[in-house]
Amino acid sequence: GYIENSTFQKNLQSLLDSLPSNASVSKLYNNSAGIEPDRVYGLYMCLGYVTNETCHNCINTAHLDIVRICPNSTESVVWQETCQLRYSNVKFYGELNVADNIVSANKKNVSDPKKFENTVKEKLRELTKQAAYNASAKMYATGDVQFEDKVIYALVQCTRDLSGDDCDKCLRHAIEDVLRKYYFSIGARLMSRSCYLRYELYGFYNGAPEESISSSPNNNKGDGEYF
Numbered sequence: 001g002y003i004e005n006s007t008f009q010k011n012l013q014s015l016l017d018s019l020p021s022n023a024s025v026s027k028l029y030n031n032s033a034g035i036e037p038d039r040v041y042g043l044y045m046c047l048g049y050v051t052n053e054t055c056h057n058c059i060n061t062a063h064l065d066i067v068r069i070c071p072n073s074t075e076s077v078v079w080q081e082t083c084q085l086r087y088s089n090v091k092f093y094g095e096l097n098v099a100d101n102i103v104s105a106n107k108k109n110v111s112d113p114k115k116f117e118n119t120v121k122e123k124l125r126e127l128t129k130q131a132a133y134n135a136s137a138k139m140y141a142t143g144d145v146q147f148e149d150k151v152i153y154a155l156v157q158c159t160r161d162l163s164g165d166d167c168d169k170c171l172r173h174a175i176e177d178v179l180r181k182y183y184f185s186i187g188a189r190l191m192s193r194s195c196y197l198r199y200e201l202y203g204f205y206n207g208a209p210e211e212s213i214s215s216s217p218n219n220n221k222g223d224g225e226y227f
Contacts, residue, residue, distance in 0.1 A: 023059035097194050102190070103181060139167050178197065187200040
């Protein structure tokens, strides 16, 4: 950890304070502050579908939370609803990290989990290829696919300091991690240091509210229940 009022802490504070203003104009940014051995490296990523204003607000909250949640830590990552912020005393840009994947899933189950899993997997793999290898996609892709009488909406995104191959690796790993454990859930998201994926039965990236999947009478509340 770092010591209160140390040069590292001052560098960290100045780095974190500089990020929200950048988030008003760019959804992905990295920067460092100070000189070795007290240099701090930082990076944030907002999800591709949010507005610059939402990105700014998200990073603003994240830069306050990261110090509160992990006080005196020389390395930290925090996820909010639509953004990720991380910093470290070691330069991590371009380094793939799949070791600390966090999964959360909706408590509601689908009726045909095997078929659902295959449909989700196929869609996520297709989006992964797009995000990783289509230069104009800028490591972000969304898409939907019909499943029985519903539609599955899916999103994948990598931090843009990664190579295409590493983005592909990160998302493939993420797909395995999320479906191994929650293949029966109607929605799930996975947060990694290097990438993010999410799928739901409503168009979350089109601004649709969760209630929009209330196709059956007993299904109009609680669709946002996550483990």
